[in-house]
Amino acid sequence: MLRHFVVGAVAVLAASAGVGALAPSAGAAPTVGISVDAGTSLGTVPSSGVGLNTGFGDEHMGDAKVSSLMKAAGVRQLRFPGGSGADVYHWKTHTSGDGSGWIPSNTDFDHFMATAKRVGAQPILTANYGSGTPQEAADWVKYANVDKGYGVKYWEIGNEVYGNGHYGDGKGWETDNHADKSPKEYGKNLVAYSKAMKAVDPKVKIGAVLTTPGYWPDAEKAPGDTADWNNTVLSIAGSSIDFVIVHWYPGGTTTDDLLNTPTRIAGVRSSLRSLIAKYTGSRAASVEIAVTENGAVGSPAQTSQAAALFASDTYMTWFEQGATHVDWWNLHNGTDQAPTTVHGETDYQDGGVLSAGTCAGGKCEPPRDTPFPTYWGIRSLTALAQPGDTMVKSSSRNSSVAVHAVRSSKGGLNVMLINKSPKNAAQVSLSYAGFTPAAGAVTTVSYAKGDTALTTAKRGTAVAQKLPPYSITTLQLKPASGTAGADKPSPAPTPTVPTPVVSAAGTTGTRAQAENGAPVGRPTPSSTSGDLASTGANNAVVTYSALGGLLVIAAGGALVLRGRRRRGLHGK
Structure with a gap:
């Protein structure tokens, strides 16, 4: 089975099994564009x-x-x-x-x-x-x-x-x-x-x-x-x-x-x-x-x-x-x-x-x-993030890297980058709106495959980072000297996501199927196609036109x- 990813206007086919759908061939480190809009609030933690x-x-x-x-x-x-x-x-x-x-x-x-x-x-x-x-x-x-x-x-x-x-x-x-x-x-x-x-x-x-x-x-x-x-x-x-x-x-x-x-x-x-x-x-x-x-x-x-x-x-x-x-x-x-x-x-x-x-x-x-x-x-x-911090809009141009960003109560900006490839490092390029980060190496807190603790280090810059495979890396950014960071972020417009998520036909199943291990709650492809076009909050550029192979276990x-x-x- 093939699954379709849409990146901008370009459709890319990727195998639905294994890790190929999230990453290119082993050893490659593609540059992933990350955008952070520190002026658009998604609410408080x-x-x-x-x-x-x-x-x-x-x-x-x-x-x-x-x-x-x-x-x-x-x-x-x-x-x-x-x-x-x-x-x-x-x-x-x-x-x-x-x-x-x-x-x-x-x-x-x-x-x-x-x-x-x-x-x-x-x-x-x-x-x-x-x-x-x-x-x-x-x-x-x-x-x-x-x-x-x-x-x-x-x-x-x-x-x-x-x-x-x-x-x-x-x-x-x-x-x-x-x-x-x-x-x-x-x-x-x-x-x-x-x-x-x-x-x-x-x-x-x-x-x-x-x-x-x-x-x-x-x-x-x-x-x-x-x-x-x-x-x-x-x-x-x-x-x-x-x-x-x-x-x-x-x-x-x-x-x-x-x-x-x-x-x-x-x-x-x-x-x-x-x-x-x-x-x-x-x-x-x-x-x-x-x-x-x-x-x-x-x-x-x-x-x-x-x-x-x-x-x-x-x-x-x-x-x-x-x-x-x-x-x-x-x-x-x-x-x-x-x-x-x-x-x-x-x-x-x-x-x-x-x-x-x-x-x-x-x-x-x-x-x-x-x-x-x-x-x-x-x-x-x-x-x-800490309770009360402000979540802000962010997006990734490749599904292999997820991003979340938070304005701290102390005026800094923290950006979490999640590399979903189990084999490949990811090179990321970051851009910012509503916030000017300080130059030089930044403090990162990371958790990578095989780690038994979080690791804090000075690594990379605010605009360029290399993420280890299967890792969570949070950049803790300070505003550039002479800047006050961003003004108070304004609320993001209400996302316009179609509802309901799936049709009734896509949610039915029988108890016999459940007991035999069949995927009872799997939405039909027609009901998911286009409905979940982005991460919503993150407004990611990568979209999914099908969720091939998704096993639902709500029952x-x-x-x-x-x-x-x-x-x-x-x-x-």
Whole structure:
């Protein structure tokens, strides 16, 4: 299969497999043009944007070393009590209703809050919808915010509730003990949860579980439904919620596919904003988008370098598109799969950022709490931005290099460059508008293949850099002497990305396909062609006219397995 890339007006054909689609022949170092418009704002870095998932099954969540690693990585939000485990967890008794076995005594709510405080992270809690009640959730709000004074602001109502079996053959991965598992019932109960919880603390923000636009079961209608999940839920509960929740596991059959998926985020955001505007009216601008699970699960690379590059790129792209929270799955996760080799590196097929020290296929992970490359991909963000800094417009003229830029509160300009080629260095040429960088060598903070830490050095200039293969390099630029840098950046015009992301025909699938490992949620080529013409926030010149080979795992064997692994391992 061939995939078409459009660079300006020139179409280039590249093989869809391997790394050829991202880079020329081995040894070449093409010059990639990078443009930074420091005068055009894409919004500010959210105060608690960089988050991690933590589960009630993770007995090492609160270890001093683990807390220190999270704090150093700039983690400012922790999600609790888990993914699918949240819909069986009873916070008051610290028990699991699915009989999943032993639960560590040091992972109850108060222990979790002590960990969040040490890390300096805001909690986001998932109320038990699957086997809980509005009263149980309201009691949790009272205990957290009235009795203990924790001031927990963000509350999700359930986890991936659309996975309760309502779609397909009735077999879902998510616990839901309601007799009626339809989106109509979830919408009605969502209103009841919101009313009960806000009666205790009117300041809490309530989140609605939505399907990710373009991914199964988005646009599905089961027998008896009059509309799909998102339209049904929001038509009932739009006035009772404060944020919407999606999960982002774009997958990919190759590492190239994974590394190209951030270009889809603009389309997902556009669809969500259209839904929010349709059902929340004058409140639409204040309704937030939270990506409470995000990761490389379902792709070939989960702990190796490609996943690290994906992490940096996807966090920043979501922030540029207005998401207020992005939480990586997972802190510790473990694995039941044998490790693989991805571009010469061992990939432990573990969704966590720190090793759980588990063994599979006769091979064991590194010692517990060893940071995987994904951890360093997230930690690289600390060199680029701090909460409150201003993200500014930037673009790359070649898909092999991604770029993100941020005006720091101190007047400097930081530029993150991500070289997606596993074999080739990339020569980049940078130009600036609205900012004049100082001459001479610049401070760079980098993370390259094989590194076990971030490296700070003086290297290259503000206008020319050579990026190592498979690397993340952040330039920390100071304004030229006698200049004040840029004036306050002005907001960028609202991106005009077509919506919906894909047609209904591109989002259907059957449970049989899922259980047989078929790509259930893959958009059809006709529905993606032209829809995702740029990175949106970055306005990249490179465009994609097809996403050949993209494996979607919003449903299907990979996601179902992920749900089972959560209960068996640290994620619960």
